Amino acid sequence: QKEVEQNSGPLSVPEGAIASLNCTYSDRGSQSFFWYRQYSGKSPELIMFIYSNGDKEDGRFTAQLNKASQYVSLLIRDSQPSDSATYLCAVNGFRNTGNQFYFGTGTSLTVIP
Amino acid sequence: DAGVTQSPTHLIKTRGQQVTLRCSPKSGHDTVSWYQQALGQGPQFIFQYYEEEERQRGNFPDRFSGHQFPNYSSELNVNALLLGDSALYLCASSWTQGLYEQYFGPGTRLTVT
Numbered sequence: 001q002k003e004v005e006q007n008s009g010p011l012s013v014p015e016g017a018i019a020s021l022n023c024t025y026s027d028r029g030s031q032s033f034f035w036y037r038q039y040s041g042k043s044p045e046l047i048m049f050i051y052s053n054g055d056k057e058d059g060r061f062t063a064q065l066n067k068a069s070q071y072v073s074l075l076i077r078d079s080q081p082s083d084s085a086t087y088l089c090a091v092n093g094f095r096n097t098g099n100q101f102y103f104g105t106g107t108s109l110t111v112i113p
Numbered sequence: 114d115a116g117v118t119q120s121p122t123h124l125i126k127t128r129g130q131q132v133t134l135r136c137s138p139k140s141g142h143d144t145v146s147w148y149q150q151a152l153g154q155g156p157q158f159i160f161q162y163y164e165e166e167e168r169q170r171g172n173f174p175d176r177f178s179g180h181q182f183p184n185y186s187s188e189l190n191v192n193a194l195l196l197g198d199s200a201l202y203l204c205a206s207s208w209t210q211g212l213y214e215q216y217f218g219p220g221t222r223l224t225v226t
Contacts, residue, residue: 004155032213034214034215036217042219042220043201043203043217043218043219043220044156044203044217045217046214046215046216046217049214088155088156090155090215092213100146100158100161100169100171101146101156101205101215102158103148103155103156103157104155105153105154105155106155
């Protein structure tokens with residue numbers, strides 16, 4: 001079983017719609033959860049992080065965390081073509097490993113104009 | 114505020130050679146982590162340096178080694194290069210006393226022929 005799992009997609013949404021990206025993790029001891037955006041050929045860019053159960057909003061982005069279900073999601077409202085990228089879910093705090101991050105394989109998002 | 118920097122941007126090496134990649138962390142950060150990202154995969158953790166010592170290590174052979182300098186910059190060394198070492202090598206920095214958000218540099222694209 002992979003430690004962090006994401007649907008690889010591709011996920012396609014029309015411009016202006018809500019894009020929903022999902023991630024599950026295996027270790028209940030995980031403490032911190034992150035979403036990165038990665039454009040083709042570029043490095044990952046941190047867009048959201050969440051530590052507590054519930055929702056966290058930042059502009060058009062909302063991260064949702066449910067530790068009981070071991071589930072993290074990212075909602076992108078009013079999706080724009082510039083949001084087309086691969087979105088990586090990252091988790092740390094596995095088994096007292098502190099600052100070590102585990103990444104999913106990413107979900108490819110395409111926003112259609 | 115300077116972000117994470119890496120050098121070189123691209124590198125082509127021959128199988129069996131050795132390579133050194135360099136990273137300077139974001140201002141105010143004291144911890145450097147190195148990742149390998151193969152095409153279509155999420156970043157895989159190689160190791161992490163803090164206070165000039167390797168603190169954690171992922172599932173990589175000891176051909177992969179590193180160093181951290183007093184100014185927090187870091188090097189990744191790979192010996193006896195294999196074709197399978199071709200990947201994007203990412204450096205990420207963070208602040209140990211913070212909440213572990215990691216910020217990535219632009220990466221070094223290594224091609225082994």
